[in-house]
Amino acid sequence: MEALAGRIAVIGWGSLIWDLDDLAPKVEGTWMMGEGPVLPFEFSRISPKRKMGLVLCIDPFHGAPCRTSVIVSARRDIHEAAEDLRLRERAQAPEMIGAWCARSGFLRARVPEAGDAVRDWAARTGAAGAVWTDLDANFEAVRGEAFSVERALAYLAGLTGESRAEAERYISEAPTLTDTPFRRALAAARRGGGGA
Numbered sequence: 570m571e572a573l574a575g576r577i578a579v580i581g582w583g584s585l586i587w588d589l590d591d592l593a594p595k596v597e598g599t600w601m602m603g604e605g606p607v608l609p610f611e612f613s614r615i616s617p618k619r620k621m622g623l624v625l626c627i628d629p630f631h632g633a634p635c636r637t638s639v640i641v642s643a644r645r646d647i648h649e650a651a652e653d654l655r656l657r658e659r660a661q662a663p664e665m666i667g668a669w670c671a672r673s674g675f676l677r678a679r680v681p682e683a684g685d686a687v688r689d690w691a692a693r694t695g696a697a698g699a700v701w702t703d704l705d706a707n708f709e710a711v712r713g714e715a716f717s718v719e720r721a722l723a724y725l726a727g728l729t730g731e732s733r734a735e736a737e738r739y740i741s742e743a744p745t746l747t748d749t750p751f752r753r754a755l756a757a758a759r760r761g762g763g764g765a
Contacts, residue, residue, distance in 0.1 A: 570694040572598060577642040577650045578694075580605045580687065580701035583625040583743050585657070586638060592657040595650075597641045603746055605637030606690035606699075608683050612740065612751045613706035613716045615724075618659055622728065622736030623721060625747055627683050628706040631716055635747045639699075647675060647698045654700050667703035671696070679703045718754045725755070 579585075579596060586600055609632035612623040644650040647670040655666045667678045669688050678684025680703075687699050708716040712724065728736055740752065 570601070570604060570696075572601065572641060573639065574695040575697050577644055577647060578605070578639040578691065578696045578699040579642050579650065579654060580608075580637050580639055580699055582608070582610060582635065582637045582747050583702075584619070584739060585702070586744055587742050590657050592653055595643050595653045597643050600638045600640050602638045602744065603636045604694075605639040606686045607634045607636050608686055609633060610635045610747050611706065611716075611749045612721060613708045614704060615707055615711045619739055620732040620735040622732055622739050623708075623725060623751070624739055625743060625749070626702075626704050626706050627680050628716075629680050629682060631706065631718075631750070633749050635749065637701075638744065638746070642700065645697075647673070647700070650698070651677075651700045654702065658702050658704070660702070660704065665702070665704055667701045668698065670698040672698075677703075679705060718751050721751050722754060722758065 608627055609629045610625045611628040611632035612625055613628045613631050614624050614626040615621055616624040642650040647668050651666045651668040655663060660666060669676045669684060669691060671691060676684050691699050714720060725736055
């Protein structure tokens with residue numbers, strides 16, 4: 570992929586696609602939709618930033634493989650690119666941002682298989698490195714019960730006011746590339762008139 574040759578890619582799949590926020594001046598060009606690595610996603614994170622709505626995260630246990638999108642970082646240093654993304658995500662620690670650098674071999678990934686997938690994808694595309702949001706699936710930690718599609722649907726149905734509105738906005742605006750079990754179940758429930 571010519572645009573990424575020798576450059577650092579920022580990988581996105583959720584709100585980053587439609588809301589670069591303060592990352593906007595630190596990237597170049599436009600999103601290359603569907604051109605990123607395939608990673609497992611599910612709406613298994615409850616996000617304080619999104620008013621406690623369900624958001625996508627890398628989830629190898631409950632997620633489905635989905636293609637991601639990429640945009641070019643204006644940075645040439647992997648740590649600067651990762652810090653740019655950390656600030657945009659309001660992530661508290663550097664470990665909440667995944668990163669891989671071809672030159673140094675530096676790899677930071679919460680899910681090893683995801684790190685491997687990013688590294689392999691970057692090698693195929695000629696990218697010099699990549700950064701991505703690496704927040705965990707926290708549904709169980711927040712709710713006190715294991716994640717399941719049924720429990721996530723019930724959680725969404727129980728949201729009200731701004732929390733419900735933000736959850737609905739996030740789910741509807743997330744790229745259709747992120748076709749997860751939860752998203753399919755929600756669409757089926759709404760088609761059947763039993764929407765969350």
